[in-house]
Amino acid sequence: MSHGVLMVGAWIRMNDMTILEQQILNELQKGIEPVPRPFQRIANKLSCTEEDVLAAINDLKEKGLIRKFGAIIAPKKMGYVSTLAAMNVPDDEVDRVSQMINSYHGVTHNYLRDGEPNLWFTMIEKDDEILERNLSQIIERTGLKIIKLPATRTYKIGVRFDI
C-alpha cells in the first residue's frame, strides 16, 4: 500500500470528503460562468457527469462544509455600507450581547476573540442612517461602548483555499 493512499484515508476522515468531492470543490471555487450548462466544464475536466457535480454540492452542503453555492455579492457595489465594530463585553454578558447583535440581519460576522476588545462583528446595511441607528440601538440596549471601524481602503478580500 502506498503512502499516498494512507494520506487520502486521513483526508477523508478529517474532512469527510471523497477525492472526487475535493476535486469538484477545487474547481467550483474558481467560480462558474453564466452559461446555459455551467457545470459541464468541470464534469469534462474531471471525467464525471454534471449530476456528479450537483450531487457533490448537495453533499458538501449537507455535511456543512459549504454554507451555500451561488452568487457571492459585493454589497458595496450595490450602494450598501458596512463597518467592523468592536466591543469589550464582560465574560458573563457575552451570550446575551452576542445573541442580541446576531439578531440583526446586517450582522454577517461575529467573533469572540482573545484580548480587548473581545467582541468583533461586521454590519452591512443599505445606508448610513440604518447602520448608525442599529449601532446606537445596540449601545443603548447593552450599555456598552462600540468602536466603529469602517474600512477606508480594501487591499485584499476573500481568497480561496486550495483543498
Add this chain to the structure above:
Amino acid sequence: MISEIEKRIIFEIQDMPLDTAPFRVIAEKLDIPDDEVLRICQSLMDKGIIRRIAPSIAHRNMGFSANAMTAASIPDEDIDEVGMAVAGEDDVTHCYSREGWDHNLFFMVHGQTREESISKVTDIAGKHGFSDYDIYFSITELKKTSFRLREEDLVGNMEAGQ
C-alpha cells in the same frame, strides 16, 4: 444604481438551483428569456456586483482553526504602501485600512495552529517594518453568514431596519 430585475436575479442566484441548467430554472421562475438571465448575470459580474458564482466555504469546519486578526498601527503616510505590500503576502486572506482607532491596518491570517499564525504574522511584520500590533485570535465564531438580499429588499421602496 441597480434595477429591480437585477436585484431579483441576484436574489435567485444567491443560493443556486441545483440543476444542470440553473439559469434556465431561474428564467422560468421569473418568466423572462434564458438569454436575458445570462446577459444580466454577466453584466452584474462585469460591474463587480457579483464577485463570483462559487461555494461559500465554512472555514471553521475545514481545519483552518486559528483565525488571527492582526491590528497594526501604521503611520498614515505609509498606510497604502504597507497595506498593499501586506496584501501581497500569500498567507494574508483579507487586508484593510480602517479609521476610528489607533490601530489602522487590519489583516487576517489563517493557520492550522496559533503558533503557526503567530509565526506568519511575526514574519510579515518584520518584513514590512512594523512592530506596533496586536493579534486577536478567534475563540468562538458566533455568527458567519454570507450577505444576502432578503425578499423584502426586492419590493419597491427600500424600507427595512434589521
